[in-house]
Amino acid sequence: MAKLKNTEQKIFDAATDLFLEKGVDRTSVREIATRAGINLALMNYYFRSKENLFDAIFTQLVKQNSEELIRVLDSDLELHEKIRQYVHIYIDMLSENPLLVSFVMSILHRSRERITEMKAISSLYATDQFTRQLIDEGKKGNIRRTNPTHFFVDMLSLIAFPFAIKMLVMDKNNFTEKEFQEFIKERKERVPEMLIDSLRLR
């Protein structure tokens, strides 16, 4: 049996849900307090402001979800296997939390104001080891020479964007939630194949 949440945690969790669901701007502190089952004043007792609360939540959310991805990217797995694992893990992660993409992107849109968040997001993009690997394999002639920045952007796009347009895809194809999940599951094979294909020597 889980330990009862303390007040701070209740606020944190309620706010996380609401921020993901409705976006930060459309979530009021009163709403957070109500959802957490506590009083409005406690919001400002634990976190000085809504901004502060948001900073804490965002940083934690990105950190929690990025660590495994970075570990794979920095590992010394063989290139094709690394791509497969990265895509699998990333898609699994987003499947569990499909709102994450829209959330991060909404923050990215106003990043000039948000130093804390920008730093957190940048950690998702630590690709030095992977970049070197792509260049090395290209030099060795094992793969087609490719621009690592383009390749990484291709990879992120194919992984993340479908979640951002989830509603559109579901609407157009009359997908149920379950069918959308099946669609996403198919991408776990399709996307690595496509990426590896683009590296193939001809």
Added chain:
Amino acid sequence: MAKLKNTEQKIFDAATDLFLEKGVDRTSVREIATRAGINLALMNYYFRSKENLFDAIFTQLVKQNSEELIRVLDSDLELHEKIRQYVHIYIDMLSENPLLVSFVMSILHRSRERITEMKAISSLYATDQFTRQLIDEGKKGNIRRTNPTHFFVDMLSLIAFPFAIKMLVMDKNNFTEKEFQEFIKERKERVPEMLIDSLRLR
């Protein structure tokens, strides 16, 4: 010499700029009025409410940008050439208005409430002719059989997502605005190549 804008148009244009730049929620009607150089009350004289104004802007924005894309998709161009043209036109369009992706996606995120906008967005996704073409060419053995929904999602992802993470890409690669534009220009060749590759028979 352009005709002087009337008040309605001034409001419309100012609001369009601000909505794209800051997002709807973070734009106040007072700000729109100031930017348009008119009084706050005129906002509600011409458009009954902020919601109304937004509906008008969004619909016009999507319509204006989608017509050419749909024409290409519905044309009887040969498949590979159609893909090339579609990607070119789409990327050119987004290059001219890089904020469009984030804007549309922020609306998509709360689409359950927004019937008007959802309909407009759906028009971007009218792919019947293209779907048939993909299936036909697959049957004829000219290309690999592919799932049209996946293919179209791949295409949209590779085209649009880089604009959504523009700040991240610029930050990580120390791109200037000009260098980012160069990066995007490279994708006009890279993306069609990748997509056509994925259709290649082996």
Added chain:
DNA sequence: GTCTATACGGCGATAGAC
């Protein structure tokens, strides 16, 4: 730590004079 009560400013929207 948790509550009640409230100050304050900004918001969307409108009434009414011109």
Added chain:
DNA sequence: GTCTATCGCCGTATAGAC
């Protein structure tokens, strides 16, 4: 059509009792 003035509401934040 365009303005000034103002309404009622809501979100953020704090003061002070318990």
